[in-house]
Amino acid sequence: MKIRQISIFLENRPGSLSALCRTLADAGVNLSTLMLSEAGEFGLLRIIASDADKAQTVVEKAGYAATTSEVVAIQVPDKPGGLAAVLTALDSHQIPVEYMYAFAQRSGRDAIMIFRFGDLDRAIAALKEAGFGVCGAIDLF
Amino acid sequence: MIPHLWNDLEGTFFPESALDYMPESRLREVQLQRLRAVIALSYEKVQLFRERMEAKGLKPADVRQLADVCQLPFLVKTDLRDTYPYGLFTVPMSEVVRVHASSGTTGKPIVVGYTAQDMEVWKQVIMRTLYAAGFSRGDIVQNMYGYGLFTGGLGLHGGLEGIGATVIPISGGNSERQIMVMKDFGVTAICGTPSYFIHLIETAQKMGIDFKRDLKVKRGVFGAEPWSDQMRQYIESTSGVQAFDIYGLSEIIGPGVGAECECQDGLHIFEDHFLAEIVDPKTLEPVPDGTEGELVITTLSKQAMPVIRYRTRDITAFETSCCRCGRTCRRIRRISRRSDDMLIIRGVNVYPSQIETALLKTEASLPHYLIVLTRKDGLDQLEVRVEITGGMLSDNVGAMEQLQKRFSRSIEQITGLHATVTLAQPGSITRSEGKAKRLLDQREIPN
Ligand SMILES: [Zn+2]
Numbered sequence: 201m202k203i204r205q206i207s208i209f210l211e212n213r214p215g216s217l218s219a220l221c222r223t224l225a226d227a228g229v230n231l232s233t234l235m236l237s238e239a240g241e242f243g244l245l246r247i248i249a250s251d252a253d254k255a256q257t258v259v260e261k262a263g264y265a266a267t268t269s270e271v272v273a274i275q276v277p278d279k280p281g282g283l284a285a286v287l288t289a290l291d292s293h294q295i296p297v298e299y300m301y302a303f304a305q306r307s308g309r310d311a312i313m314i315f316r317f318g319d320l321d322r323a324i325a326a327l328k329e330a331g332f333g334v335c336g337a338i339d340l341f
Numbered sequence: 342m343i344p345h346l347w348n349d350l351e352g353t354f355f356p357e358s359a360l361d362y363m364p365e366s367r368l369r370e371v372q373l374q375r376l377r378a379v380i381a382l383s384y385e386k387v388q389l390f391r392e393r394m395e396a397k398g399l400k401p402a403d404v405r406q407l408a409d410v411c412q413l414p415f416l417v418k419t420d421l422r423d424t425y426p427y428g429l430f431t432v433p434m435s436e437v438v439r440v441h442a443s444s445g446t447t448g449k450p451i452v453v454g455y456t457a458q459d460m461e462v463w464k465q466v467i468m469r470t471l472y473a474a475g476f477s478r479g480d481i482v483q484n485m486y487g488y489g490l491f492t493g494g495l496g497l498h499g500g501l502e503g504i505g506a507t508v509i510p511i512s513g514g515n516s517e518r519q520i521m522v523m524k525d526f527g528v529t530a531i532c533g534t535p536s537y538f539i540h541l542i543e544t545a546q547k548m549g550i551d552f553k554r555d556l557k558v559k560r561g562v563f564g565a566e567p568w569s570d571q572m573r574q575y576i577e578s579t580s581g582v583q584a585f586d587i588y589g590l591s592e593i594i595g596p597g598v599g600a601e602c603e604c605q606d607g608l609h610i611f612e613d614h615f616l617a618e619i620v621d622p623k624t625l626e627p628v629p630d631g632t633e634g635e636l637v638i639t640t641l642s643k644q645a646m647p648v649i650r651y652r653t654r655d656i657t658a659f660e661t662s663c664c665r666c667g668r669t670c671r672r673i674r675r676i677s678r679r680s681d682d683m684l685i686i687r688g689v690n691v692y693p694s695q696i697e698t699a700l701l702k703t704e705a706s707l708p709h710y711l712i713v714l715t716r717k718d719g720l721d722q723l724e725v726r727v728e729i730t731g732g733m734l735s736d737n738v739g740a741m742e743q744l745q746k747r748f749s750r751s752i753e754q755i756t757g758l759h760a761t762v763t764l765a766q767p768g769s770i771t772r773s774e775g776k777a778k779r780l781l782d783q784r785e786i787p788n
Contacts, residue, residue, distance in 0.1 A: 207736035
């Protein structure tokens with residue numbers, strides 16, 4: 201149910217993102233999703249790869265500071281109010297979202313969103329109870 | 342000697358160290374006698390010293406008690422450069438069995454010489470240094486100080502052979518080989534600079550070697566650069582190596598001027614060979630015991646090149662209490678900084694060691710960092726670049742910004758200056774394998 205995400209520290213300067221992407225491509229790591237959040241002079245690049253172990257090894261060997269965390273992939277109905285429904289379900293259980301972003305692929309008619317929570321298990325239970333689909337690695341890759 | 346006393350000590354007593362415990366009154370007598378001899382020798386043989394004494398209207402006979410040393414002229418580093426190479430030698434070169442030289446970053450190096458007796462004294466003070474740190478025969482010691490003109494490598498080497506340890510004269514550099522040797526040769530003790538050893542701890546981690554589990558290194562003596570108690574805690578907790586501070590400088594003898602004992606609470610000066618004073622670096626007047634000032638040293642037994650009242654530029658203070666170890670020779674506090682690496686930023690005196698302390702207060706381990714000084718609109722700007730490690734990283738941008746703020750706040754609390762903290766990718770700050778280079782001063786000095 202939980203998906204492994206790798207966050208990589210990058211300095212916000214020309215070429216730093218492309219250098220990392222080249223490193224991953226050269227090592228044959230397939231990225232399913234890549235999301236950059238910036239804060240001034242640095243950024244965190246979050247990646248989800250089908251082979252998370254390999255991605256992590258490649259990144260660390262190349263000398264990057266990286267950390268892994270678990271996230272949840274949720275099927276969000278692709279219609280107006282789809283995301284709002286998910287958030288309402290979480291709010292009703294008072295489960296805060298640390299951050300979220302869109303997964304590159306879709307699942308049938310639904311969009312997939314990646315969510316990071318402080319308490320993943322509680323969030324998964326709440327979402328399932330509200331009838332939302334939670335994707336495992338098998339569904340995604 | 343009383344036999345049962347020897348038995349009680351169970352081989353922990355070493356004859357060379359007996360001088361560390363000399364009754365204080367006797368120690369002062371020895372110092373005065375030697376001081377008068379070294380002044381007479383220098384006055385006779387060293388033109389520079391004689392001229393300065395004459396300028397002050399002083400004769401060697403004017404030194405009647407130890408306190409009279411305060412009237413004597415100082416010697417500074419540039420004097421050693423000006424008399425390059427042998428101008429301060431008091432013996433013919435046929436008596437000089439060894440020379441060493443400091444690395445001259447600007448201009449000519451400083452040359453120091455040793456007679457055979459000086460070499461013996463040097464060996465003895467290093468042996469006392471090593472015994473104080475718990476080294477003994479049976480230790481396999483990796484000496485990572487540089488061999489060659491620098492006094493560190495060969496200086497420690499002589500004393501290590503003196504105590505009967507197995508010496509591995511590996512010198513500095515080639516970090517992976519250092520770790521390999523440490524492991525394969527069963528190294529139990531090490532000598533080197535603290536910053537290089539911290540670099541080695543990281544190297545071992547990268548090689549998948551756990552210091553505590555895979556290596557047998559139990560103790561180390563570290564010196565040749567100022568370091569902090571936080572660095573000691575880091576070294577001891579991550580590597581399990583008990584870290585002892587040692588003190589010395591080439592101009593005096595090299596390593597072996599002072600050393601920490603098992604109490605790790607200040608460095609005992611080997612006072613039978615070195616007369617230490619602490620003076621206010623501005624007024625050059627002695628400061629009361631316990632007050633910080635610049636350490637000034639007179640060699641009491643050196644023959645080839647005695648130095649009188651050498652200004653070390655090292656800032657320290659005398660410890661006022663007696664050491665629990667029972668040694669009678671006085672202690673100085675760990676050298677936290679040098680009077681000449683002081684930075685003046687927006688009029689505030691800042692030492693790079695303060696930045697280090699601030700970083701260590703925020704993170705348990707010392708990250709690689711670089712202090713960058715620039716000037717914008719006539720105002721000094723302090724930037725501290727800090728390399729991120731996997732351990733510091735969070736997947737949350739907000740948490741990283743918080744870390745940045747904590748670094749910045751800690752620097753401000755300690756130095757009183759606002760600092761811009763920049764988080765940098767690992768490996769982006771240039772490493773040096775010897776003394777750490779932590780400063781990039783890009784301010785233009787107005788003429
Ligand atoms: Zn002691």
